[in-house]
Amino acid sequence: MASHRRAKQPGRTRVTVLTATAAAAVALTSQSANAAPQPSKSEVKAKVDKLYEEAAQATEKFNGAKEKQDQLQKQVDAVQDRVARGQDELNTLRNNLGTVAAAQYRSGGIDPALQLFLSSDPDTYLDKASALDQIGSRHSDAIDAIQEKRRDLAQQRKEAQGKLADLAETREQLGAKKREVQGKLSAAQKLLNTLTAKERAEIKQEETRANRAATSARPDLGKTLPGSSTAAAAFAAGQSKIGKPYLWGATGPNSFDCSGFTSWAYKQANVKLPRMSQDQANAGTRIYKQSDLKPGDLVIFYGDLHHVGLYAGGGQVLHSPRSGAVVRYESMNNMPFQFGVRVG
Numbered sequence: 656m657a658s659h660r661r662a663k664q665p666g667r668t669r670v671t672v673l674t675a676t677a678a679a680a681v682a683l684t685s686q687s688a689n690a691a692p693q694p695s696k697s698e699v700k701a702k703v704d705k706l707y708e709e710a711a712q713a714t715e716k717f718n719g720a721k722e723k724q725d726q727l728q729k730q731v732d733a734v735q736d737r738v739a740r741g742q743d744e745l746n747t748l749r750n751n752l753g754t755v756a757a758a759q760y761r762s763g764g765i766d767p768a769l770q771l772f773l774s775s776d777p778d779t780y781l782d783k784a785s786a787l788d789q790i791g792s793r794h795s796d797a798i799d800a801i802q803e804k805r806r807d808l809a810q811q812r813k814e815a816q817g818k819l820a821d822l823a824e825t826r827e828q829l830g831a832k833k834r835e836v837q838g839k840l841s842a843a844q845k846l847l848n849t850l851t852a853k854e855r856a857e858i859k860q861e862e863t864r865a866n867r868a869a870t871s872a873r874p875d876l877g878k879t880l881p882g883s884s885t886a887a888a889a890f891a892a893g894q895s896k897i898g899k900p901y902l903w904g905a906t907g908p909n910s911f912d913c914s915g916f917t918s919w920a921y922k923q924a925n926v927k928l929p930r931m932s933q934d935q936a937n938a939g940t941r942i943y944k945q946s947d948l949k950p951g952d953l954v955i956f957y958g959d960l961h962h963v964g965l966y967a968g969g970g971q972v973l974h975s976p977r978s979g980a981v982v983r984y985e986s987m988n989n990m991p992f993q994f995g996v997r998v999g
Contacts, residue, residue, distance in 0.1 A: 866983055870982075883951070917964065
């Protein structure tokens with residue numbers, strides 16, 4: 656007789672394990688299908704270059720805030736110095752008036768109004784016209800001088816307070832721009848760290864080769880002459896710094912950012928340029944045709960004018976490009992040229 660016993664069912668524990676295993680396999684398969692592909696070396700490099708460009712933009716804003724801070728600090732120091740000297744002058748006037756009062760007292764008495772004026776709180780009484788009316792004519796000039804000096808001091812103190820408030824605000828802006836630059840550079844480094852050690856080494860080698868080639872290849876100037884002796888001197892100074900590294904916020908002599916390089920070069924020609932590239936764009940006569948440029952002219956790039964270099968002739972610029980690069984020659988076609996500036 657055939658057996659009609661029911662087949663043994665798998666245990667509940669075994670079913671649970673099988674189900675969990677299948678679910679995990681499905682999840683892994685789904686994750687693999689949906690996972691974003693790892694960016695290639697060229698894609699990472701493009702993003703890094705973009706971040707370096709944004710860092711350069713932020714650097715010029717940092718330079719502007721730094722220049723404003725330096726100017727405000729000089730103004731604050733000057734105002735505070737005037738206040739200190741004014742206070743000394745006021746003290747001298749009061750001491751002189753006190754000497755007169757003492758002499759009057761020794762000679763037989765002192766004018767009650769003058770006594771009131773020289774009391775422990777004379778400033779309060781100075782504001783009362785009735786007190787002035789009681790002072791004799793021989794003291795009125797001294798009183799007038801003290802009043803005028805007090806008004807001057809009050810105005811100078813108010814000016815100093817305003818300058819100090821501006822200085823504090825500018826320092827905050829400077830700190831914000833510094834953090835922005837550092838953030839861009841940090842983000843670029845994190846991107847580079849996603850690559851393998853071999854890929855990072857390859858990118859570094861590419862940059863080294865580009866720097867070497869761009870520092871040794873001198874443009875063919877032909878019969879092109881500098882726009883002036885000043886431009887020639889600035890260009891020669893710039894050439895002496897070929898190979899020096901880019902460093903944001905630096906003005907030489909051993910490292911530079913873009914506007915730091917051009918301002919240093921022209922300083923050697925006894926010309927003081929503004930610190931920011933946007934301000935250097937207004938430092939002379941603008942030249943819109945590349946064919947009209949002369950070696951040593953400033954050349955301005957990008958719509959917001961955040962990059963500047965020296966025209967080198969032959970369609971090339973001598974500049975300090977960005978982080979990781981050095982002062983070097985480069986084709987002007989590599990950047991969106993806006994116009995040139997002939998200084999002087």
